[in-house]
Amino acid sequence: MTLGSYIGRRLLMLVIILAGVITITFFLSRVLPGSPVEMMIGYRPTAEEIEAAKIELGLDKSLPVQYLSFLVDAARGDFGKSLSTGRPVIEDIGQRAGATLELTFTSMVLVLLIGIPLGVISAVNREKPADQFVRAVSIAGAALPVFMVGILLQMLFEGQLGWFPLQGRLSSSLLFDGSFEPRTGLYVIDSLIAGSWSTFFDALAHLVLPVATLTLSTLPLVTRITRNMMMEVLEEEYIRTAHAYGVRASYVHYRYALRATLIPLITVAGLTYGYMLGGTVVVEFIFDWPGLGGYLVRSISRNDFPATVGVTTVLAASYLLINLVVDLLYHAVDPRLRNT
Protein backbone atom coordinates (compact mmCIF):
# COMPACT_ATOMS: atom_id res chain seq x y z
CA MET A 1 0.00 0.00 0.00
CA THR A 2 1.35 3.40 -0.89
CA LEU A 3 1.68 6.15 1.65
CA GLY A 4 -0.97 8.15 -0.21
CA SER A 5 -3.64 5.49 0.06
CA TYR A 6 -2.66 4.89 3.68
CA ILE A 7 -3.19 8.57 4.48
CA GLY A 8 -6.46 8.51 2.60
CA ARG A 9 -7.70 5.51 4.55
CA ARG A 10 -6.67 7.05 7.84
CA LEU A 11 -8.39 10.33 7.02
CA LEU A 12 -11.57 8.44 6.18
CA MET A 13 -11.35 6.62 9.51
CA LEU A 14 -10.82 9.91 11.27
CA VAL A 15 -13.99 11.32 9.74
CA ILE A 16 -15.95 8.20 10.70
CA ILE A 17 -14.71 8.25 14.27
CA LEU A 18 -15.39 11.96 14.56
CA ALA A 19 -18.92 11.37 13.31
CA GLY A 20 -19.17 8.65 15.95
CA VAL A 21 -17.97 11.06 18.61
CA ILE A 22 -20.60 13.62 17.62
CA THR A 23 -23.21 10.87 17.47
CA ILE A 24 -22.45 9.78 21.01
CA THR A 25 -22.70 13.35 22.27
CA PHE A 26 -25.93 13.87 20.38
CA PHE A 27 -27.69 10.76 21.56
CA LEU A 28 -26.52 11.00 25.14
CA SER A 29 -27.97 14.48 25.28
CA ARG A 30 -31.26 13.42 23.70
CA VAL A 31 -31.86 9.96 25.04
CA LEU A 32 -30.70 10.14 28.63
CA PRO A 33 -32.48 12.13 31.31
CA GLY A 34 -31.58 15.79 31.55
CA SER A 35 -32.69 17.10 28.15
CA PRO A 36 -31.10 20.15 26.54
CA VAL A 37 -34.34 22.02 27.16
CA GLU A 38 -33.87 21.70 30.88
CA MET A 39 -30.23 22.55 30.38
CA MET A 40 -31.18 25.67 28.49
CA ILE A 41 -33.89 27.17 30.62
CA GLY A 42 -33.29 25.59 33.97
CA TYR A 43 -35.54 24.45 36.74
CA ARG A 44 -39.36 24.43 36.43
CA PRO A 45 -39.92 26.29 33.17
CA THR A 46 -43.39 27.25 31.93
CA ALA A 47 -44.98 25.41 29.03
CA GLU A 48 -44.37 28.36 26.67
CA GLU A 49 -40.72 28.51 27.63
CA ILE A 50 -40.34 24.83 26.85
CA GLU A 51 -41.99 25.24 23.43
CA ALA A 52 -39.85 28.24 22.54
CA ALA A 53 -36.69 26.46 23.59
CA LYS A 54 -37.67 23.35 21.65
CA ILE A 55 -38.10 25.36 18.48
CA GLU A 56 -34.85 27.22 19.01
CA LEU A 57 -32.96 23.98 19.56
CA GLY A 58 -34.75 22.33 16.66
CA LEU A 59 -36.36 19.77 18.95
CA ASP A 60 -39.76 20.13 17.28
CA LYS A 61 -38.42 18.16 14.33
CA SER A 62 -38.09 14.38 14.24
CA LEU A 63 -35.06 12.74 15.80
CA PRO A 64 -33.35 11.65 12.54
CA VAL A 65 -33.79 15.14 11.08
CA GLN A 66 -32.36 16.68 14.23
CA TYR A 67 -29.45 14.30 14.11
CA LEU A 68 -28.64 14.99 10.47
CA SER A 69 -28.73 18.76 10.83
CA PHE A 70 -26.65 18.50 14.00
CA LEU A 71 -24.09 16.41 12.14
CA VAL A 72 -23.98 18.68 9.10
CA ASP A 73 -23.66 21.83 11.20
CA ALA A 74 -20.95 20.29 13.36
CA ALA A 75 -19.00 19.22 10.28
CA ARG A 76 -19.00 22.86 9.17
CA GLY A 77 -17.76 23.90 12.60
CA ASP A 78 -21.11 25.42 13.46
CA PHE A 79 -22.03 24.44 17.00
CA GLY A 80 -24.59 27.19 17.44
CA LYS A 81 -24.42 30.10 19.83
CA SER A 82 -23.14 29.84 23.33
CA LEU A 83 -25.98 30.30 25.80
CA SER A 84 -23.77 32.19 28.23
CA THR A 85 -21.61 34.43 26.01
CA GLY A 86 -24.20 34.81 23.22
CA ARG A 87 -21.51 34.48 20.58
CA PRO A 88 -20.99 31.63 18.11
CA VAL A 89 -19.31 28.80 19.98
CA ILE A 90 -16.63 28.46 17.33
CA GLU A 91 -15.57 32.09 17.89
CA ASP A 92 -15.31 31.53 21.63
CA ILE A 93 -13.20 28.47 20.93
CA GLY A 94 -10.92 30.33 18.53
CA GLN A 95 -10.33 33.02 21.10
CA ARG A 96 -9.32 30.56 23.80
CA ALA A 97 -7.50 27.88 21.82
CA GLY A 98 -4.18 29.73 21.99
CA ALA A 99 -4.12 29.65 25.78
CA THR A 100 -4.71 25.91 25.87
CA LEU A 101 -2.24 25.29 23.07
CA GLU A 102 0.47 27.25 24.87
CA LEU A 103 -0.13 25.26 28.05
CA THR A 104 -0.40 21.78 26.58
CA PHE A 105 2.34 22.17 23.99
CA THR A 106 4.92 23.44 26.49
CA SER A 107 3.99 20.69 28.94
CA MET A 108 4.16 18.04 26.27
CA VAL A 109 7.64 19.04 25.17
CA LEU A 110 8.79 19.06 28.79
CA VAL A 111 7.22 15.77 29.77
CA LEU A 112 8.78 13.99 26.79
CA LEU A 113 12.16 15.61 27.38
CA ILE A 114 12.16 14.56 31.04
CA GLY A 115 10.09 11.38 30.99
CA ILE A 116 11.84 9.51 28.19
CA PRO A 117 15.38 9.82 29.65
CA LEU A 118 14.05 8.86 33.09
CA GLY A 119 12.38 5.76 31.66
CA VAL A 120 15.54 4.82 29.75
CA ILE A 121 17.75 5.25 32.82
CA SER A 122 15.29 3.16 34.80
CA ALA A 123 15.24 0.35 32.24
CA VAL A 124 19.00 0.22 31.75
CA ASN A 125 19.58 0.10 35.51
CA ARG A 126 16.81 -2.39 36.12
CA GLU A 127 16.31 -3.21 39.83
CA LYS A 128 19.26 -1.02 40.76
CA PRO A 129 18.89 1.99 43.05
CA ALA A 130 18.36 4.45 40.16
CA ASP A 131 15.52 2.33 38.80
CA GLN A 132 13.97 1.80 42.20
CA PHE A 133 14.09 5.52 42.90
CA VAL A 134 12.47 6.48 39.60
CA ARG A 135 9.81 3.81 40.02
CA ALA A 136 9.03 4.78 43.61
CA VAL A 137 8.62 8.43 42.66
CA SER A 138 6.46 7.63 39.67
CA ILE A 139 4.25 5.21 41.60
CA ALA A 140 3.75 7.88 44.26
CA GLY A 141 3.23 10.59 41.64
CA ALA A 142 0.61 8.54 39.83
CA ALA A 143 -1.41 8.41 43.05
CA LEU A 144 -1.75 12.19 43.25
CA PRO A 145 -4.74 13.71 41.50
CA VAL A 146 -3.91 16.53 39.08
CA PHE A 147 -5.58 19.10 41.28
CA MET A 148 -3.48 18.11 44.30
CA VAL A 149 -0.29 18.55 42.28
CA GLY A 150 -1.50 22.03 41.33
CA ILE A 151 -2.53 22.92 44.86
CA LEU A 152 0.75 21.70 46.34
CA LEU A 153 2.71 23.75 43.81
CA GLN A 154 0.57 26.80 44.58
CA MET A 155 1.11 26.34 48.31
CA LEU A 156 4.85 25.96 47.93
CA PHE A 157 5.81 28.41 45.19
CA GLU A 158 3.20 31.07 45.65
CA GLY A 159 2.21 30.76 49.29
CA GLN A 160 5.60 30.00 50.84
CA LEU A 161 8.16 31.34 48.40
CA GLY A 162 6.14 33.92 46.49
CA TRP A 163 8.07 33.12 43.32
CA PHE A 164 5.31 32.77 40.77
CA PRO A 165 1.95 34.41 40.23
CA LEU A 166 -1.04 32.39 41.33
CA GLN A 167 -3.49 32.69 38.48
CA GLY A 168 -4.19 33.92 34.98
CA ARG A 169 -1.93 34.45 31.97
CA LEU A 170 -0.72 38.01 32.48
CA SER A 171 -0.60 40.50 35.33
CA SER A 172 -3.71 42.66 35.15
CA SER A 173 -1.60 45.82 34.86
CA LEU A 174 -0.16 44.55 31.59
CA LEU A 175 -3.40 43.06 30.38
CA PHE A 176 -5.46 46.22 30.70
CA ASP A 177 -3.07 49.04 29.90
CA GLY A 178 -3.69 48.39 26.22
CA SER A 179 -0.06 47.99 25.25
CA PHE A 180 -0.38 44.26 24.66
CA GLU A 181 -2.15 42.92 21.64
CA PRO A 182 -2.47 39.17 21.20
CA ARG A 183 -1.81 37.97 17.66
CA THR A 184 -1.09 34.28 17.72
CA GLY A 185 -2.84 33.76 21.06
CA LEU A 186 0.38 32.34 22.48
CA TYR A 187 1.33 35.17 24.83
CA VAL A 188 4.95 34.15 25.14
CA ILE A 189 5.35 34.46 21.37
CA ASP A 190 3.10 37.51 21.06
CA SER A 191 5.19 39.41 23.57
CA LEU A 192 8.34 38.55 21.66
CA ILE A 193 6.79 39.76 18.42
CA ALA A 194 5.86 42.96 20.21
CA GLY A 195 9.44 43.10 21.48
CA SER A 196 8.32 43.67 25.04
CA TRP A 197 10.62 41.81 27.42
CA SER A 198 8.65 42.71 30.53
CA THR A 199 5.50 41.22 29.02
CA PHE A 200 7.45 38.17 27.91
CA PHE A 201 8.78 37.44 31.38
CA ASP A 202 5.42 38.15 32.92
CA ALA A 203 3.72 35.68 30.57
CA LEU A 204 6.47 33.17 31.21
CA ALA A 205 6.14 33.48 34.99
CA HIS A 206 2.40 32.88 34.70
CA LEU A 207 3.06 29.82 32.61
CA VAL A 208 5.44 28.11 35.06
CA LEU A 209 3.06 26.65 37.65
CA PRO A 210 0.30 25.45 35.30
CA VAL A 211 2.90 23.86 33.02
CA ALA A 212 4.67 22.27 36.00
CA THR A 213 1.36 20.83 37.21
CA LEU A 214 0.47 19.35 33.85
CA THR A 215 4.01 18.06 33.30
CA LEU A 216 4.40 16.47 36.73
CA SER A 217 1.02 14.77 36.60
CA THR A 218 1.73 13.18 33.21
CA LEU A 219 5.36 12.34 33.96
CA PRO A 220 4.74 9.01 35.75
CA LEU A 221 2.83 7.71 32.75
CA VAL A 222 5.49 8.63 30.19
CA THR A 223 8.29 7.29 32.39
CA ARG A 224 6.55 3.98 32.96
CA ILE A 225 5.71 3.39 29.31
CA THR A 226 9.25 4.28 28.23
CA ARG A 227 10.69 1.91 30.82
CA ASN A 228 8.45 -0.95 29.69
CA MET A 229 9.23 -0.41 26.01
CA MET A 230 12.96 -0.10 26.59
CA MET A 231 13.00 -3.23 28.74
CA GLU A 232 11.23 -5.17 26.02
CA VAL A 233 13.89 -4.12 23.51
CA LEU A 234 16.67 -4.98 25.96
CA GLU A 235 15.39 -8.55 26.03
CA GLU A 236 15.60 -8.91 22.25
CA GLU A 237 18.05 -11.45 20.90
CA TYR A 238 20.11 -9.00 18.88
CA ILE A 239 20.83 -7.09 22.07
CA ARG A 240 22.02 -10.28 23.71
CA THR A 241 24.09 -11.03 20.65
CA ALA A 242 25.68 -7.60 20.81
CA HIS A 243 26.51 -8.14 24.47
CA ALA A 244 27.91 -11.59 23.67
CA TYR A 245 30.16 -10.10 21.01
CA GLY A 246 31.61 -7.90 23.70
CA VAL A 247 30.22 -4.61 22.45
CA ARG A 248 30.47 -1.99 25.19
CA ALA A 249 27.30 -2.02 27.33
CA SER A 250 26.66 1.70 27.05
CA TYR A 251 27.01 1.45 23.27
CA VAL A 252 24.48 -1.39 23.15
CA HIS A 253 22.06 0.46 25.41
CA TYR A 254 22.16 3.89 23.91
CA ARG A 255 23.04 3.06 20.32
CA TYR A 256 21.02 -0.06 19.58
CA ALA A 257 18.33 -0.33 22.22
CA LEU A 258 17.43 3.34 22.55
CA ARG A 259 17.09 3.74 18.79
CA ALA A 260 14.76 0.78 18.58
CA THR A 261 12.77 2.16 21.52
CA LEU A 262 12.40 5.68 20.17
CA ILE A 263 10.35 4.53 17.21
CA PRO A 264 7.43 3.05 19.16
CA LEU A 265 7.82 5.95 21.60
CA ILE A 266 6.49 8.27 18.90
CA THR A 267 3.08 6.82 19.67
CA VAL A 268 3.48 7.83 23.29
CA ALA A 269 3.46 11.46 22.21
CA GLY A 270 -0.07 11.04 20.89
CA LEU A 271 -1.21 9.30 24.04
CA THR A 272 0.39 11.97 26.21
CA TYR A 273 -1.49 14.66 24.36
CA GLY A 274 -4.74 12.92 25.28
CA TYR A 275 -3.84 12.90 28.97
CA MET A 276 -2.81 16.54 28.67
CA LEU A 277 -6.26 17.45 27.36
CA GLY A 278 -7.97 15.77 30.30
CA GLY A 279 -5.49 17.34 32.70
CA THR A 280 -5.75 20.80 31.19
CA VAL A 281 -9.43 20.95 32.09
CA VAL A 282 -8.51 20.63 35.76
CA VAL A 283 -5.35 22.76 35.54
CA GLU A 284 -7.10 25.65 33.81
CA PHE A 285 -9.78 25.48 36.46
CA ILE A 286 -7.24 25.71 39.29
CA PHE A 287 -5.11 28.45 37.75
CA ASP A 288 -7.93 30.47 36.17
CA TRP A 289 -6.23 29.89 32.84
CA PRO A 290 -8.48 31.38 30.16
CA GLY A 291 -8.34 28.41 27.76
CA LEU A 292 -10.70 25.75 26.45
CA GLY A 293 -10.60 23.61 29.59
CA GLY A 294 -11.80 26.41 31.82
CA TYR A 295 -14.38 27.35 29.18
CA LEU A 296 -15.63 23.76 29.16
CA VAL A 297 -16.02 23.64 32.95
CA ARG A 298 -17.82 26.98 32.99
CA SER A 299 -20.09 25.92 30.13
CA ILE A 300 -21.04 22.73 31.97
CA SER A 301 -21.79 24.51 35.22
CA ARG A 302 -23.93 27.06 33.34
CA ASN A 303 -25.73 24.34 31.40
CA ASP A 304 -24.42 25.86 28.19
CA PHE A 305 -25.03 22.86 25.98
CA PRO A 306 -23.88 24.15 22.55
CA ALA A 307 -20.59 25.36 24.03
CA THR A 308 -20.04 22.06 25.82
CA VAL A 309 -20.58 20.00 22.69
CA GLY A 310 -18.47 22.37 20.60
CA VAL A 311 -15.45 22.32 22.89
CA THR A 312 -15.64 18.58 23.41
CA THR A 313 -15.79 17.92 19.69
CA VAL A 314 -12.95 20.30 18.90
CA LEU A 315 -10.72 18.83 21.62
CA ALA A 316 -11.50 15.27 20.54
CA ALA A 317 -10.83 16.24 16.92
CA SER A 318 -7.47 17.73 17.84
CA TYR A 319 -6.61 14.51 19.66
CA LEU A 320 -7.54 12.44 16.62
CA LEU A 321 -5.51 14.70 14.34
CA ILE A 322 -2.44 14.53 16.55
CA ASN A 323 -2.71 10.76 16.61
CA LEU A 324 -3.05 10.69 12.85
CA VAL A 325 0.14 12.71 12.53
CA VAL A 326 1.82 10.41 15.03
CA ASP A 327 0.80 7.33 13.05
CA LEU A 328 2.02 8.83 9.80
CA LEU A 329 5.30 9.70 11.42
CA TYR A 330 5.56 6.18 12.76
CA HIS A 331 4.82 4.87 9.32
CA ALA A 332 7.51 7.06 7.81
CA VAL A 333 10.17 6.15 10.38
CA ASP A 334 9.66 2.41 10.69
CA PRO A 335 11.04 0.71 7.57
CA ARG A 336 9.06 -2.45 8.25
CA LEU A 337 5.79 -0.54 7.88
CA ARG A 338 7.01 1.47 4.92
CA ASN A 339 7.16 -1.57 2.68
CA THR A 340 3.87 -3.18 3.62
Next chain:
Amino acid sequence: MSDMSAHDPAMIQPRGLAAFLRRRPLFAFGIAGLATIVACALFAPFIATHDPVAINFADKLVGPSAEHLFGTDNLGRDIFSRVVYGARTSLLIGAIVTALAIAIGAPLGLLAGYFGGKTDAFMMRGCDVFLAFPPLLLPIAITAAIGTGLLNAMIALAISWFPWYARIMRSSVLRIRSELYVDAARAMGVSHGRVMVRHIVPNAMTPIIVQGSLDFSYTILAAASLSFIGIGAQPPQIEWGLMASQARSLFMDFWWTVTFPGLAIFVTVLSINLIGDGLRDLLDPRGSSTR
Protein backbone atom coordinates in the same frame (compact mmCIF):
# COMPACT_ATOMS: atom_id res chain seq x y z
CA MET B 1 -0.09 -22.40 27.33
CA SER B 2 2.35 -24.76 28.95
CA ASP B 3 2.95 -22.55 31.93
CA MET B 4 -0.05 -23.50 34.00
CA SER B 5 1.78 -23.53 37.31
CA ALA B 6 1.42 -19.77 37.53
CA HIS B 7 -2.32 -20.24 37.76
CA ASP B 8 -2.04 -23.04 40.26
CA PRO B 9 -4.28 -22.19 43.23
CA ALA B 10 -1.53 -23.46 45.53
CA MET B 11 0.29 -20.23 44.75
CA ILE B 12 -2.23 -18.27 46.73
CA GLN B 13 -2.55 -20.65 49.67
CA PRO B 14 -1.97 -19.02 53.06
CA ARG B 15 1.65 -20.13 53.37
CA GLY B 16 2.45 -18.93 49.88
CA LEU B 17 0.72 -15.65 50.63
CA ALA B 18 2.68 -15.01 53.82
CA ALA B 19 5.93 -15.66 52.02
CA PHE B 20 4.76 -13.48 49.15
CA LEU B 21 4.01 -10.61 51.55
CA ARG B 22 7.45 -10.89 53.13
CA ARG B 23 9.12 -10.82 49.74
CA ARG B 24 7.02 -7.86 48.65
CA PRO B 25 6.87 -5.23 51.38
CA LEU B 26 5.18 -2.73 49.06
CA PHE B 27 2.33 -5.15 48.46
CA ALA B 28 2.01 -5.57 52.23
CA PHE B 29 2.01 -1.78 52.61
CA GLY B 30 -0.79 -1.56 50.04
CA ILE B 31 -2.83 -4.17 51.92
CA ALA B 32 -2.35 -2.30 55.19
CA GLY B 33 -3.25 1.05 53.63
CA LEU B 34 -6.34 -0.26 51.91
CA ALA B 35 -7.38 -2.15 55.06
CA THR B 36 -7.24 1.14 56.98
CA ILE B 37 -9.39 2.91 54.40
CA VAL B 38 -11.87 0.03 54.24
CA ALA B 39 -12.07 0.02 58.05
CA CYS B 40 -12.80 3.76 57.94
CA ALA B 41 -15.58 3.15 55.44
CA LEU B 42 -17.14 0.24 57.34
CA PHE B 43 -16.87 1.66 60.84
CA ALA B 44 -17.13 5.36 60.05
CA PRO B 45 -19.61 6.14 62.84
CA PHE B 46 -17.27 4.59 65.43
CA ILE B 47 -14.04 6.06 64.11
CA ALA B 48 -15.27 9.58 63.41
CA THR B 49 -14.91 11.86 66.42
CA HIS B 50 -17.60 14.31 65.33
CA ASP B 51 -20.72 14.47 63.22
CA PRO B 52 -19.26 15.01 59.72
CA VAL B 53 -22.01 17.41 58.66
CA ALA B 54 -22.51 19.28 61.95
CA ILE B 55 -21.89 22.98 61.37
CA ASN B 56 -20.30 24.89 64.21
CA PHE B 57 -19.29 28.45 63.39
CA ALA B 58 -17.70 28.94 66.79
CA ASP B 59 -15.03 26.42 65.81
CA LYS B 60 -14.48 27.36 62.18
CA LEU B 61 -11.05 27.04 60.57
CA VAL B 62 -9.38 25.72 63.71
CA GLY B 63 -6.00 24.07 63.04
CA PRO B 64 -5.29 20.43 63.86
CA SER B 65 -5.52 19.77 67.59
CA ALA B 66 -6.44 17.03 70.04
CA GLU B 67 -10.08 18.08 69.74
CA HIS B 68 -10.04 18.29 65.93
CA LEU B 69 -7.33 15.93 64.68
CA PHE B 70 -7.32 17.35 61.14
CA GLY B 71 -8.71 20.78 62.07
CA THR B 72 -12.04 22.21 60.88
CA ASP B 73 -13.31 23.79 57.67
CA ASN B 74 -14.92 27.19 57.10
CA LEU B 75 -18.24 25.90 58.46
CA GLY B 76 -16.57 24.48 61.56
CA ARG B 77 -17.06 20.89 60.42
CA ASP B 78 -14.53 18.38 61.70
CA ILE B 79 -12.22 17.45 58.81
CA PHE B 80 -11.04 14.17 60.35
CA SER B 81 -14.60 12.91 60.58
CA ARG B 82 -15.32 14.10 57.04
CA VAL B 83 -12.23 12.33 55.71
CA VAL B 84 -13.32 9.13 57.48
CA TYR B 85 -16.83 9.30 56.00
CA GLY B 86 -15.35 10.27 52.62
CA ALA B 87 -13.79 6.80 52.46
CA ARG B 88 -17.30 5.40 52.02
CA THR B 89 -17.99 7.57 49.00
CA SER B 90 -14.68 6.95 47.26
CA LEU B 91 -14.60 3.19 47.76
CA LEU B 92 -18.20 2.95 46.64
CA ILE B 93 -17.41 4.98 43.52
CA GLY B 94 -14.43 2.77 42.71
CA ALA B 95 -16.38 -0.45 43.25
CA ILE B 96 -19.54 0.53 41.41
CA VAL B 97 -17.86 2.12 38.42
CA THR B 98 -15.40 -0.73 37.95
CA ALA B 99 -18.11 -3.35 38.37
CA LEU B 100 -20.41 -1.53 35.97
CA ALA B 101 -17.68 -1.11 33.36
CA ILE B 102 -16.81 -4.81 33.58
CA ALA B 103 -20.48 -5.78 33.49
CA ILE B 104 -20.96 -3.86 30.24
CA GLY B 105 -17.57 -4.47 28.64
CA ALA B 106 -16.82 -8.12 29.43
CA PRO B 107 -19.96 -9.63 27.85
CA LEU B 108 -19.47 -7.50 24.73
CA GLY B 109 -15.86 -8.62 24.48
CA LEU B 110 -16.92 -12.22 25.05
CA LEU B 111 -19.46 -12.14 22.23
CA ALA B 112 -17.13 -10.30 19.88
CA GLY B 113 -14.23 -12.64 20.53
CA TYR B 114 -16.28 -15.82 20.47
CA PHE B 115 -18.34 -15.22 17.36
CA GLY B 116 -15.83 -13.10 15.46
CA GLY B 117 -16.76 -11.90 11.99
CA LYS B 118 -19.21 -9.05 11.59
CA THR B 119 -20.29 -9.03 15.24
CA ASP B 120 -16.68 -8.59 16.20
CA ALA B 121 -15.91 -5.90 13.63
CA PHE B 122 -19.03 -3.91 14.50
CA MET B 123 -18.46 -4.02 18.24
CA MET B 124 -14.78 -3.21 18.06
CA ARG B 125 -15.30 -0.22 15.77
CA GLY B 126 -17.90 0.96 18.27
CA CYS B 127 -15.33 0.65 21.04
CA ASP B 128 -12.82 2.57 18.91
CA VAL B 129 -15.14 5.56 18.91
CA PHE B 130 -15.17 5.61 22.70
CA LEU B 131 -11.42 5.07 22.87
CA ALA B 132 -10.86 7.90 20.40
CA PHE B 133 -11.80 10.36 23.12
CA PRO B 134 -9.00 11.80 25.22
CA PRO B 135 -9.15 10.19 28.69
CA LEU B 136 -11.10 12.16 31.31
CA LEU B 137 -12.61 14.31 28.55
CA LEU B 138 -15.18 11.63 27.70
CA PRO B 139 -16.54 11.32 31.25
CA ILE B 140 -16.63 15.11 31.42
CA ALA B 141 -18.54 15.29 28.15
CA ILE B 142 -20.98 12.57 29.17
CA THR B 143 -21.57 14.16 32.56
CA ALA B 144 -22.21 17.42 30.77
CA ALA B 145 -24.74 15.72 28.54
CA ILE B 146 -26.66 13.80 31.21
CA GLY B 147 -26.31 16.36 33.99
CA THR B 148 -23.90 16.87 36.83
CA GLY B 149 -23.97 14.92 40.07
CA LEU B 150 -22.21 11.97 41.62
CA LEU B 151 -24.48 9.26 40.20
CA ASN B 152 -24.26 10.67 36.68
CA ALA B 153 -20.50 11.08 37.00
CA MET B 154 -20.28 7.41 37.95
CA ILE B 155 -22.40 6.39 34.97
CA ALA B 156 -20.22 8.58 32.75
CA LEU B 157 -17.02 6.99 34.05
CA ALA B 158 -18.42 3.49 33.50
CA ILE B 159 -19.53 4.35 29.96
CA SER B 160 -16.14 5.75 29.08
CA TRP B 161 -14.32 2.83 30.64
CA PHE B 162 -16.18 -0.27 29.44
CA PRO B 163 -14.52 -0.47 25.98
CA TRP B 164 -11.20 -1.27 27.64
CA TYR B 165 -12.75 -4.32 29.26
CA ALA B 166 -14.40 -5.33 26.01
CA ARG B 167 -10.98 -5.25 24.37
CA ILE B 168 -9.21 -7.15 27.13
CA MET B 169 -11.95 -9.77 27.25
CA ARG B 170 -11.94 -10.13 23.47
CA SER B 171 -8.22 -10.74 23.28
CA SER B 172 -8.39 -13.35 26.06
CA VAL B 173 -11.32 -15.06 24.39
CA LEU B 174 -9.56 -15.13 21.02
CA ARG B 175 -6.68 -16.95 22.66
CA ILE B 176 -8.85 -19.40 24.61
CA ARG B 177 -11.27 -20.07 21.75
CA SER B 178 -8.63 -22.03 19.89
CA GLU B 179 -7.73 -24.22 22.87
CA LEU B 180 -8.30 -27.94 22.48
CA TYR B 181 -10.71 -28.23 25.40
CA VAL B 182 -13.04 -25.72 23.77
CA ASP B 183 -13.04 -27.73 20.55
CA ALA B 184 -13.61 -30.87 22.59
CA ALA B 185 -16.58 -29.37 24.40
CA ARG B 186 -18.12 -28.16 21.12
CA ALA B 187 -17.53 -31.57 19.51
CA MET B 188 -19.39 -33.19 22.39
CA GLY B 189 -22.37 -31.03 21.54
CA VAL B 190 -22.13 -28.48 24.34
CA SER B 191 -24.03 -25.32 23.43
CA HIS B 192 -22.34 -22.01 22.64
CA GLY B 193 -23.73 -20.40 25.76
CA ARG B 194 -22.51 -23.18 28.00
CA VAL B 195 -19.07 -23.25 26.40
CA MET B 196 -18.74 -19.52 26.99
CA VAL B 197 -19.92 -19.60 30.59
CA ARG B 198 -18.25 -22.82 31.71
CA HIS B 199 -15.09 -23.01 29.67
CA ILE B 200 -14.15 -19.59 28.42
CA VAL B 201 -15.18 -17.05 31.05
CA PRO B 202 -13.39 -18.73 34.00
CA ASN B 203 -10.16 -18.80 32.02
CA ALA B 204 -10.50 -15.25 30.72
CA MET B 205 -11.10 -13.49 34.01
CA THR B 206 -7.52 -13.05 35.24
CA PRO B 207 -6.58 -10.09 33.00
CA ILE B 208 -9.96 -8.51 33.75
CA ILE B 209 -9.39 -8.79 37.49
CA VAL B 210 -5.88 -7.37 37.24
CA GLN B 211 -7.05 -4.47 35.08
CA GLY B 212 -10.03 -3.97 37.35
CA SER B 213 -7.85 -3.62 40.41
CA LEU B 214 -5.74 -1.00 38.63
CA ASP B 215 -8.78 0.85 37.29
CA PHE B 216 -10.42 0.87 40.70
CA SER B 217 -7.92 3.50 41.77
CA TYR B 218 -8.03 5.35 38.47
CA THR B 219 -11.77 5.63 38.91
CA ILE B 220 -11.38 7.14 42.38
CA LEU B 221 -8.88 9.66 40.99
CA ALA B 222 -11.07 10.55 38.03
CA ALA B 223 -14.18 10.88 40.19
CA ALA B 224 -12.28 13.12 42.61
CA SER B 225 -11.23 15.32 39.69
CA LEU B 226 -14.80 15.52 38.40
CA SER B 227 -15.98 16.50 41.88
CA PHE B 228 -13.18 19.00 42.16
CA ILE B 229 -14.22 20.86 39.02
CA GLY B 230 -17.79 20.83 40.26
CA ILE B 231 -19.52 18.25 38.08
CA GLY B 232 -19.27 15.17 40.33
CA ALA B 233 -20.36 14.94 43.95
CA GLN B 234 -22.42 17.91 45.17
CA PRO B 235 -22.78 19.27 48.69
CA PRO B 236 -23.80 18.04 51.20
CA GLN B 237 -22.27 14.79 49.93
CA ILE B 238 -18.91 14.02 51.50
CA GLU B 239 -16.28 13.27 48.88
CA TRP B 240 -12.56 13.97 49.07
CA GLY B 241 -12.30 15.75 45.71
CA LEU B 242 -15.26 17.93 46.62
CA MET B 243 -13.69 18.72 50.01
CA ALA B 244 -10.53 19.86 48.25
CA SER B 245 -12.63 21.97 45.90
CA GLN B 246 -14.51 23.57 48.78
CA ALA B 247 -11.14 24.48 50.30
CA ARG B 248 -10.00 26.18 47.10
CA SER B 249 -10.18 29.71 48.42
CA LEU B 250 -8.94 28.72 51.87
CA PHE B 251 -5.89 26.52 51.51
CA MET B 252 -3.35 29.32 51.17
CA ASP B 253 -4.08 30.40 54.73
CA PHE B 254 -5.46 27.19 56.18
CA TRP B 255 -3.35 24.36 54.80
CA TRP B 256 -5.17 21.58 56.63
CA THR B 257 -8.43 22.21 54.76
CA VAL B 258 -7.02 20.71 51.56
CA THR B 259 -4.05 18.64 52.75
CA PHE B 260 -5.96 15.92 54.59
CA PRO B 261 -8.57 15.16 51.91
CA GLY B 262 -5.70 15.16 49.39
CA LEU B 263 -3.68 12.82 51.57
CA ALA B 264 -6.65 10.48 51.87
CA ILE B 265 -6.92 10.23 48.08
CA PHE B 266 -3.16 9.71 47.83
CA VAL B 267 -3.03 6.90 50.40
CA THR B 268 -6.06 5.14 48.94
CA VAL B 269 -4.89 5.28 45.34
CA LEU B 270 -1.30 4.41 46.22
CA SER B 271 -2.41 1.40 48.27
CA ILE B 272 -4.66 0.09 45.53
CA ASN B 273 -1.96 0.58 42.90
CA LEU B 274 0.58 -1.30 45.00
CA ILE B 275 -1.91 -4.13 45.48
CA GLY B 276 -2.71 -4.10 41.77
CA ASP B 277 0.96 -4.41 40.86
CA GLY B 278 1.36 -7.23 43.35
CA LEU B 279 -1.73 -9.01 42.03
CA ARG B 280 -0.37 -8.77 38.52
CA ASP B 281 2.85 -10.42 39.58
CA LEU B 282 0.95 -13.03 41.54
CA LEU B 283 -1.66 -13.99 38.96
CA ASP B 284 0.09 -13.20 35.73
CA PRO B 285 3.86 -13.16 36.16
CA ARG B 286 4.55 -12.87 32.45
CA GLY B 287 1.99 -10.28 31.51
CA SER B 288 2.64 -6.60 31.64
CA SER B 289 -0.10 -4.07 31.27
CA THR B 290 0.37 -1.65 28.44
CA ARG B 291 -1.82 0.94 30.01
